[in-house]
Amino acid sequence: xxxxxIGVFDSGFGGLTVLKALMAQLPEARFVFLGDTARLPxxxxxxxxxxxxxxxxxxxxxxxxxAEFLVIACNTASALALDAxxxxxxxxxxxxxxxxxxxxxxxxxxxxxxxIATEATVASHAYAAACRARGLRGxxxxxxxxxxxxxxxxxxxxxxxxxxxxxxxxLLQEAxxxxxxxxxxxxxxxxxxxxxxxxxxxxxxLTGPSGVQVIDSAEATAAMAAExxxxxxxxxxxxHLPGAGPRIQCFATDSVEKFERLGSRFLGLPVxxxxxxxxxG
Numbered sequence: 001x002x003x004x005x006i007g008v009f010d011s012g013f014g015g016l017t018v019l020k021a022l023m024a025q026l027p028e029a030r031f032v033f034l035g036d037t038a039r040l041p042x043x044x045x046x047x048x049x050x051x052x053x054x055x056x057x058x059x060x061x062x063x064x065x066x067a068e069f070l071v072i073a074c075n076t077a078s079a080l081a082l083d084a085x086x087x088x089x090x091x092x093x094x095x096x097x098x099x100x101x102x103x104x105x106x107x108x109x110x111x112x113x114x115x116i117a118t119e120a121t122v123a124s125h126a127y128a129a130a131c132r133a134r135g136l137r138g139x140x141x142x143x144x145x146x147x148x149x150x151x152x153x154x155x156x157x158x159x160x161x162x163x164x165x166x167x168x169x170x171l172l173q174e175a176x177x178x179x180x181x182x183x184x185x186x187x188x189x190x191x192x193x194x195x196x197x198x199x200x201x202x203x204x205x206l207t208g209p210s211g212v213q214v215i216d217s218a219e220a221t222a223a224m225a226a227e228x229x230x231x232x233x234x235x236x237x238x239x240h241l242p243g244a245g246p247r248i249q250c251f252a253t254d255s256v257e258k259f260e261r262l263g264s265r266f267l268g269l270p271v272x273x274x275x276x277x278x279x280x281g
Contacts, residue, residue: 006029007031012037015035021216022221077095079121100215116168118142139171139182147191
């Protein structure tokens, strides 16, 4: 990786939370981000179609934008298309599910963890499998109301907090009914880091100060990416990669204005001018 170009892909713009975490870990890398906004949501598509869309996006970032390392900042694509993506490009590829499960394994002492995600990610049971491979027992729950609440901008809103409370109470009850004692919660959707304060507050109310630790899969993914890149380049995780930066270029396959408007909320800074790209149908 001579130029430190990292490609980041999502079906929308929620993956900008992963980009934000990557920028903190690798402050001088160059980043190219692609949101396949013309073809979302991926969760309603077949696995074959998701694999084709994701592979096309990966090839765009590698072949046309020069990405030398790919981060798949999309839980659905990570769950259902990671192998297809790896077969479509010649650079290293990292999804968000394995890092999230690895973070849970480091955090949990009870070996019982909870995962909240979108319906498509939960239906894939990818997190449960990744947790089981690490000796963890996992309970998953789909939380379909949270993404639209985040995109509406209701980040610290009483309605959002009540929805989070209902979901977490149900999840804790389900875990305990199955004989588990969860001490870790994995945020398995790239929108959820924006609600981190809400999750922490509600968990404190439900389980007390020593109850449940939250694993942000975006932060876990960025840390693992930095480690893998460091192993390949000789740069220690968190150190500067070659190049002057940070520099970001964002692309979207549709809804550029919406991307520019909402993207800064996820990234924490202006996304700049987003370029429209056509990847086909």
